[in-house]
Amino acid sequence: EAGVAQSPRYKIIEKRQSVAFWCNPISGHATLYWYQQILGQGPKLLIQFQNNGVVDDSQLPKDRFSAERLKGVDSTLKIQPAKLEDSAVYLCASSLDLSPPGGYTFGSGTRLTVV
Amino acid sequence: DAKTTQPPSMDCAEGRAANLPCNHSTISGNEYVYWYRQIHSQGPQYIIHGLKNNETNEMASLIITEDRKSSTLILPHATLRDTAVYYCIVRGSSGGSNYKLTFGKGTLLTVNP
Numbered sequence: 554e555a556g557v558a559q560s561p562r563y564k565i566i567e568k569r570q571s572v573a574f575w576c577n578p579i580s581g582h583a584t585l586y587w588y589q590q591i592l593g594q595g596p597k598l599l600i601q602f603q604n605n606g607v608v609d610d611s612q613l614p615k616d617r618f619s620a621e622r623l624k625g626v627d628s629t630l631k632i633q634p635a636k637l638e639d640s641a642v643y644l645c646a647s648s649l650d651l652s653p654p655g656g657y658t659f660g661s662g663t664r665l666t667v668v
Numbered sequence: 669d670a671k672t673t674q675p676p677s678m679d680c681a682e683g684r685a686a687n688l689p690c691n692h693s694t695i696s697g698n699e700y701v702y703w704y705r706q707i708h709s710q711g712p713q714y715i716i717h718g719l720k721n722n723e724t725n726e727m728a729s730l731i732i733t734e735d736r737k738s739s740t741l742i743l744p745h746a747t748l749r750d751t752a753v754y755y756c757i758v759r760g761s762s763g764g765s766n767y768k769l770t771f772g773k774g775t776l777l778t779v780n781p
Contacts, residue, residue, distance in 0.1 A: 557711075588771075595755060595771030596712065609768065644711050656702060657769060659711030 555579065557660035559645050565666045571633040574663045578626070578647030584608075585622055586657065587630050588644040596644055602628065603650075635667045671695065671758040677776040680750075686743040688775055690756030693737045700759050701732060702769065703741045705752040712755065712771070715741065746779045753777075 558577040566572050578585050583604050588596035599618065600610040604625035613620070617636070622628040632639055642664050646657040673691040680686040692701060700719050704712040716723055716730045718739070723730045729742040743750055755774040 593773075595773055598768055598770070601768070646711070656704070656714035656717065657712075659713070661709070661711050 557645055557647055557658055559643075559660035559663055561663055562661070563664045563666075565668060566635055568637055568667050569634040571631065572635055572665060573629050573631045574643050574645075574665075576628045576630070576645030576660060578628070578645070579658055581649070582647035582658075583625070583650055584648045585628050586646040586648075587620055587628070588646065588659075590642040590644055590662070592641070599630070632665075635665075637667050640665060640667045671770070672756045672772055674754075674756050674772065674775045676773065677778070679778050679780055680743075680746045682748060682779050682781050683745055686746040686750065686777055686779070688741040688743075688754050688756075688777060689738065690740070691738045692756070692758050695736050695758050696760075698760060701730065701736075701739050702757040702759050703728070703730065704755045704757065704769075704771075705750075706755070706774070707749075707752040715754075717759075746777075748779050748781065751777060751779045 560575050564572055585602045587599045589599050590596040599613045600620045601608045602622040605622045618632055620630045642662040644659055644662040646659040648657045671694055700717050702717040703715040705715055706712045715727050716725055718730045718732050732739045753774040753776050755771050757769055
């Protein structure tokens with residue numbers, strides 16, 4: 554089966570600019586997650602969708618980050634305006650449902666550098 | 669916050685077994701132990717999970733102590749491609765916030781030739 558697709562693979566922007574990341578989950582996976590991974594740390598969950606509804610966005614900095622999952626398939630994560638501390642890898646993952654016994658499938662991530 | 673404690677790094681010789689420890693002394697009865705690994709420049713990859721019994725699959729074995737306060741991931745014959753950060757995660761079975769995957773810093777396993 555095809556994996557979780559993410560684009561772009563790399564992005565460099567200046568602070569205060571805007572950026573968007575795209576994720577296409579595995580076909581049929583109802584649950585989609587966005588994680589932020591700062592260098593040297595483990596991934597941190599930003600937002601979780603079940604179909605096109607938000608299940609958990611408690612750790613999403615809502616003053617600058619937004620995410621949507623139209624039609625319950627693809628998802629986009631946006632940062633506007635970006636700060637230097639947003640430099641990180643943004644990982645998308647998907648699973649069949651909220652509590653999958655086999656865990657999540659992650660994409661390879663988008664590496665964002667804010668200068 | 670992560671509910672597990674892992675050593676920051678370990679070394680292993682190629683072809684030997686790699687035994688990665690994890691402490692989870694506050695684990696509750698309905699929480700599973702999950703292991704993921706992350707190879708450089710890739711997303712985390714699911715390895716194995718268990719509740720009480722020891723588990724084995726094509727990638728690894730998971731040994732959980734009887735009191736469930738610690739576990740060990742075993743890679744029986746480590747190869748250079750097993751060099752990665754290994755994450756031990758405690759996860760609830762359903763409902764609430766404890767079913768989320770919450771990552772700590774993990775253990776960097778380096779397999780040496």
